[in-house]
Amino acid sequence: MKKINLIALLVIALTGTIQAQTKDKPAVKPIAKTTGTDSKLVQDRAAIKSLAGSYKVTFNYAETFAPDTTYKFHPRYHSWGYEWAVIAEDSPKKIVIQHLLMIDDTTVIKHWREDWVYEETNVLAFDQNNAWTTKHLSPAEVKGRWVQKVFQVDDSPRYEGIGTWTHVDGVHRWISETDSPLPRREYTTRNDYNVLRRGNNIYLTPEGWMFEQDNKKIVRSATGDKLLAEEKGHEEFTKVDPTKFAFAQKWWGQQGAYWKDVRGVWDDVFIKHPQLKLQTKKNGKNLYQQLFDMGDQSVTEKWTSTKNKEEVSKLISGYLVSA
Numbered sequence: 001m002k003k004i005n006l007i008a009l010l011v012i013a014l015t016g017t018i019q020a021q022t023k024d025k026p027a028v029k030p031i032a033k034t035t036g037t038d039s040k041l042v043q044d045r046a047a048i049k050s051l052a053g054s055y056k057v058t059f060n061y062a063e064t065f066a067p068d069t070t071y072k073f074h075p076r077y078h079s080w081g082y083e084w085a086v087i088a089e090d091s092p093k094k095i096v097i098q099h100l101l102m103i104d105d106t107t108v109i110k111h112w113r114e115d116w117v118y119e120e121t122n123v124l125a126f127d128q129n130n131a132w133t134t135k136h137l138s139p140a141e142v143k144g145r146w147v148q149k150v151f152q153v154d155d156s157p158r159y160e161g162i163g164t165w166t167h168v169d170g171v172h173r174w175i176s177e178t179d180s181p182l183p184r185r186e187y188t189t190r191n192d193y194n195v196l197r198r199g200n201n202i203y204l205t206p207e208g209w210m211f212e213q214d215n216k217k218i219v220r221s222a223t224g225d226k227l228l229a230e231e232k233g234h235e236e237f238t239k240v241d242p243t244k245f246a247f248a249q250k251w252w253g254q255q256g257a258y259w260k261d262v263r264g265v266w267d268d269v270f271i272k273h274p275q276l277k278l279q280t281k282k283n284g285k286n287l288y289q290q291l292f293d294m295g296d297q298s299v300t301e302k303w304t305s306t307k308n309k310e311e312v313s314k315l316i317s318g319y320l321v322s323a
Contacts, residue, residue: 047165083111084252099114126179193228208239258303265313287319294312
């Protein structure tokens with residue numbers, strides 16, 4: 001991967017300044033109807049796997065309400081970009097989908113990642129200030145439900161929410177509510193709130209899928225939570241010609257093994273640190289850029305999986321904040 005300023009490229013890619021032509025959208029396959037508990041799981045898995053694919057993504061957000069009548073609503077947010085979402089892991093009760101953002105025909109960014117885990121009893125709950133706590137759920141609380149675990153570009157945690165996939169009248173939907181850090185579109189420009197309480201509503205559409213949100217912007221302090229404002233969000237994923245993503249597919253073919261090892265290191269970190277807090281920078285450097293550079297080095301020098309894990313572990317440990 002080229003050495004890049006991730007924030008700058010995200011802004012460029014998602015404001016629509018990079019133009020591209022796409023062919024007719026591929027048809028979206030419907031989810032087959034089934035009956036019974038095992039068949040419900042089959043439907044759930046089919047719905048989750050259909051989130052993968054080649055997409056044009058549009059982002060639309062608008063603040064809608066504030067309890068303080070003197071609050072001034074921030075400008076509406078609109079942008080778009082192209083993403084290829086690939087299934088990186090697929091087992092009966094876990095599906096990992098990695099999103100890759102196309103900048104141009106020779107530049108790709110490893111974007112966000114979502115892990116879907118069935119009846120998961122350990123969930124990372126975001127607090128504030130880049131800190132998370134492992135929350136333990138009972139088997140009864142998770143029965144028949146899926147946890148969506150969302151990760152940053154460097155595979156550090158973002159948020160995790162639990163919900164039930166429903167399949168009624170041809171509509172396939174998953175809903176949850178969970179706390180998260182500020183969204184990428186605001187965390188470098190705002191400091192008037194520190195928690196985004198996400199009302200997440202994911203459902204399949206004839207063209208792809210929709211990520212609808214009813215969010216609350218929260219000021220969290222020692223005295224409790226205070227609502228600053230509410231917002232409505234729509235992230236629409238529309239299928240496009242998969243040949244547009246040839247470079248992303250080639251890049252992932254080279255880098256996928258390295259990032260699998262990165263995920264493995266993070267899994268160990270989560271087990272060893274039920275109270276997790278991360279530095280955003282160390283010696284003026286972001287973790288994501290160092291991990292990206294290390295991935296290029298691993299590919300060039302043909303590192304083994306053991307070497308990958310050793311180097312990644314040393315790097316990540318330097319960003320952990322001791323309790």
